[in-house]
Amino acid sequence: MASPIDATGPVAAAWTPYCGAGPSPAELIARWNLDPVVIGLLALGAAGYAVHRRRGGAGRDLLVAGGLAALAVSFVSPLCALSSALFSARVAHHALLVAVAAPLLVFGLPKAARLPLGLTTLVHVSTVWLWHAPGPYAWALSHDAAYWLMQASLFGSALAFWSSVRTAPAIAAAGALVATMMLTGLLGALITFAGQPLYAPHLATTYAWSLTPLADQQLAGLIMWAPMALAYLIAALVLVGRSLADADTAAARA
Structure with a gap:
C-alpha cells in the first residue's frame, strides 16, 4: 500500500469521477445515472440474450436477469x-461487479472456451489489488x-475467472476460489487496519x-474482507458439496 495521505492538508487534485461529485444524503435519491450509452449497452445485452433464447x-434466465440487474444497480x-x-x-x-454480476452471467450463459484456471485467478486477484x-x-x-478502464478490467478479469471456475474440475476450482477469498480478504484487512486515510479522492x-475518511476506509475494508470474500467461499463450498454428492452417486451405482 502507498504512503498515508494527510487528511488535514489540501487536496491538490481536482477529482472528476464519472458519476459526478459526491452527493449529500438529501440529494442521493435523485442521483440516477441516465447515461444513454450505459443504458443502451444494458438494453442491448438484455435484447441480445432474449434473441438468443428465442x-x-x-x-438460465433468472441468473442472467440477476447479473444484468446487478450491473444496473452498479452503474445506473x-x-x-x-x-463518488x-x-x-x-x-x-466493485463487489457487485466481480462477485455478483460476473458469476451470475457466467453461470447463466452457455459455457465459454476453457481458460487456464491459475492464470485467470492470478489476473483477477492482481486486478483487484491494483485498482x-x-x-x-x-x-x-x-x-x-x-474510470472505465478500471471497471472494464475488474469486470473482464472476473468474467474470465468465473468462466475458468465453471469449466475446471470442482476441487481445483474450489481451491482457486479459496485462494481468491484469502487474497482479497488480505487486501480488505490491510485497508481496514491502515490507520490513516489513504484515498485522496474521498478526503473531503x-x-x-x-x-x-478513515471510518469510511475501514468500512470499505470490512466490506471487502467479509461479504465480498464470503461470496468466493460460498461458491467453493457449493462446488465441493456437489463434487462429494456426485462421488456418492457414482459409488452407489458401482
Missing part, C-alpha cells in the same frame, strides 16, 4: 453517485477514460455522511 440457445442506480462520495460505496460497487491501491484508484477518478467527501 432461437433455442441455452441459458444512485449507488454510482454514492461511490464514499470509498465504502465504491468497494460495494484498490491508492495511486491507481485516484487516477481512475481523475477522468472518465481511466465523507463528512456529509457523518463519516471521517
